Amino acid sequence: MNKISNKIIRIYEKFFISIGSTSIFIAQSKRFIIEVKPSNGECDVDAPRLLALSPFRFRGDLEALADSKKFQVFKVSDKWQKKMAALFYPKGFKLGFNYYDSNPDTQIKKIQDSTRKFFLKFLKDLYAKFDIDCVIGACVWYPQDYEWGYVSRMINTPYVVLHRENLITGDGHYEQRVLQLKRYGIFSGNHIIVHNERSKKAFVESGYVTSEKIDALGCVRMDEFIKSINAQVSIGASVNMQNSKKVTFFSFQRGVGLRGVTEVWPQNHEEGYTDLFAKTHVAFAQLALDNPDIEFVIKAKWGGGWLLEIE
Structure with a gap:
């Protein structure tokens, strides 16, 4: 209808x-x-x-x-x-x-x-x-x-x-x-x-x-972020880095920026940065396991299929 x-x-x-x-x-x-x-x-x-x-x-x-x-x-x-x-x-x-x-x-x-x-x-x-x-x-x-x-x-x-x-x-x-x-x-x-x-x-x-x-x-x-940082500096405020450790990894697509590869997620896993994608994400996850006192964040541009690729 x-x-x-x-x-x-x-x-x-x-x-x-x-x-x-x-x-x-x-x-x-x-x-x-x-x-x-x-x-x-x-x-x-x-x-x-x-x-x-x-x-x-x-x-x-x-x-x-x-x-x-x-x-x-x-x-x-x-x-x-x-x-x-x-x-x-x-x-x-x-x-x-x-x-x-x-x-x-x-x-x-x-x-x-x-x-x-x-x-x-x-x-x-x-x-x-x-x-x-x-x-x-x-x-x-x-x-x-x-x-x-x-x-x-x-x-x-x-x-x-x-x-x-x-x-x-x-x-x-x-x-x-x-x-x-x-x-x-x-x-x-x-x-x-x-x-x-x-x-x-x-x-x-x-x-x-x-x-x-x-x-x-x-x-x-x-702008507001910079203003807040400057305000903390001007009043002598300090941040306890021991309680705010965080590492962010910006994820990437297996075919991003590659000439001749028509898709950012190639169906053919022999194309693109397949090994690099797998090894970097696994290494980052291992670092997180080895350092439980630090917050590790993987930042993907989109959700959905991108997150499935990481998993």
């Missing part, structure tokens, strides 16, 4: 798109856009209003921005974003890196043109309803954010990316990031904020963005 009702709704939605009407989608927005309230009082009603795309990717930044009371923060459901984008995809279409090409193929160009034609009106109406002053994203390559950011700038609503993928380690990793960004053409938003100078350098070197449109300003959600 759900499949039938969803199909009927999709037909109606496509009909509204064909006649250029945004009314059904603006009505839906009440369910998919909510405010991120400050944890310590109310925000000034005259503060600029931000709309965050793919909000679960911000990892605490939205709450930090809301708690600053310098912004009114709203977030839109990424599922709704994906659903809106999919309304313009032909049957069987798979979104890939080629979507970002400066000279896309005929099929992608058609999708982009039809999406942008409708989004020009849809986003104008949506932002007017919620009085949005600026749109923010968490990463430059999230496909569900791409057209929202692109069209936002077209209608003079700034699109700023607080880019979260900034841990660039060795030289090989740096070169890979530069090559990755080169595939995306030119940044279509207004500004990018990264955590560190190395990340900024990779962005500029790739040609994806000019140095005038990117800044390295640190990580928003770390």
Whole structure:
């Protein structure tokens, strides 16, 4: 029954798109856009209003921005974003890196043109309803954010990316990031904020963005942590390290960052970092057994299958 009702709704939605009407989608927005309230009082009603795309990717930044009371923060459901984008995809279409090409193929160009034609009106109406002053994203390559950011700038609503993928380690990793960004053409938003100078350098070197449109300003959600540390230092507070020993191991996927390996968890266990993955996790577990007075934590990026791989 759900499949039938969803199909009927999709037909109606496509009909509204064909006649250029945004009314059904603006009505839906009440369910998919909510405010991120400050944890310590109310925000000034005259503060600029931000709309965050793919909000679960911000990892605490939205709450930090809301708690600053310098912004009114709203977030839109990424599922709704994906659903809106999919309304313009032909049957069987798979979104890939080629979507970002400066000279896309005929099929992608058609999708982009039809999406942008409708989004020009849809986003104008949506932002007017919620009085949005600026749109923010968490990463430059999230496909569900791409057209929202692109069209936002077209209608003079700034699109700023607080880019979260900034841990660039060795030289090989740096070169890979530069090559990755080169595939995306030119940044279509207004500004990018990264955590560190190395990340900024990779962005500029790739040609994806000019140095005038990117800044390295640190990580928003770390501000309160730094303030608390500085406060302890200023009052001469001390931490009893004997009672707070902790070691954290950041887990990794067996196929992460490997060219020619198409999956981060290859089904073929002869591919990727199979031995390295097993030996490092076992060694860490053994350290935990040998040192019961120390807390050992394995930090996985996701749950589910990742945890099963570790177990």
